[in-house]
Amino acid sequence: MRIGEGVEWGLHCCLTLAWLGEQPVATAKFATLFELPPAYLKKRLQALVRAGILTSTPGAGGGFLLARAPERITLMDVVSALEGPDELFRCTEIRQNGVEPSPEFALPCGVATAMRRAELAWRRELAAQTVADLVAAAPPGAAARMRQRYARLVT
């Protein structure tokens, strides 16, 4: 029960893209910025492209770009894109094992319902926060510092 690193990477990349503005950022740039394995980072960013969160432009000067405004990218979007649409808790209906079918089982499993209630609270909270909120919550000047850091990187 541990969320993959890709989520942290993806969120920081989205936040960086929001800070930098319109210019495409290549995988290698992100990998250098955060000291991450370039090939695997690219794999995760491609998942964000498939989910419609990022757009990718090939060729020299290409890279990744936010597919839509930061206000319209929720943390839920990023998490479900990188971790899959599956739920944390998967009910295998063990209550029905070893016993003949019963009309009682038409009702949803109480254990699953309880677990799903908690999971729903998690997803709701994730969906309520956007990349724009991350931008707003960052300390003042953070965007400028990242832009400078990025510019120095190109040199």
Next chain:
Amino acid sequence: MRIGEGVEWGLHCCLTLAWLGEQPVATAKFATLFELPPAYLKKRLQALVRAGILTSTPGAGGGFLLARAPERITLMDVVSALEGPDELFRCTEIRQNGVEPSPEFALPCGVATAMRRAELAWRRELAAQTVADLVAAAPPGAAARMRQRYARLVT
């Protein structure tokens, strides 16, 4: 990002123990009831013992028992006992990589804060529900059916 099966097993076992009352239930009984691998199920139940949720009595006629009243066993207890105390989202502070230390980093990471907020909502919802709530939410007669099912098993 998938919760282990042990959580589902553990919750159903706790619920069953609450239904059955005071009599200890051995691993083999649970395994037969739910058609689960006995050895592995035992391993998971032992984790619940270590967490102080169940008590175990060795010897013939032994088995597992709830360590305290169902009202005092929350889903959070069971989940953290079986999945470990670690958090879903682990911040590795990649924001600090590849750049000299800065006073900005004294502030908590915004990405981690956002993720933790969602995770806190999840844990809060888990802590708000108890095994007693599962008992109350079950359809009427479920406890009696389980008792009968268990009695038939002993035969």
Next chain:
DNA sequence: GCTCGAGTACTCGGATACATGCTGTCCGAGTTCGCTGGG
């Protein structure tokens, strides 16, 4: 008939293998930029 004892069967407990999925890496297809030659 009652008590004591050893034996037996059953239980938990921890140490040991296997499988799935996350992590990490590689090479190939396509596109853009820059340079060069000609008009």
Next chain:
DNA sequence: CCCAGCGAACTCGGACAGCATGTATCCGAGTACTCGAGC
């Protein structure tokens, strides 16, 4: 001086290994019950 064409470098994209965690299993230590012999 301007333009077209070619080459090269850079980019993404998907297919291929390695490792860690979760899953599954086995054997050993300890305890309660049971049966039998002795009193």
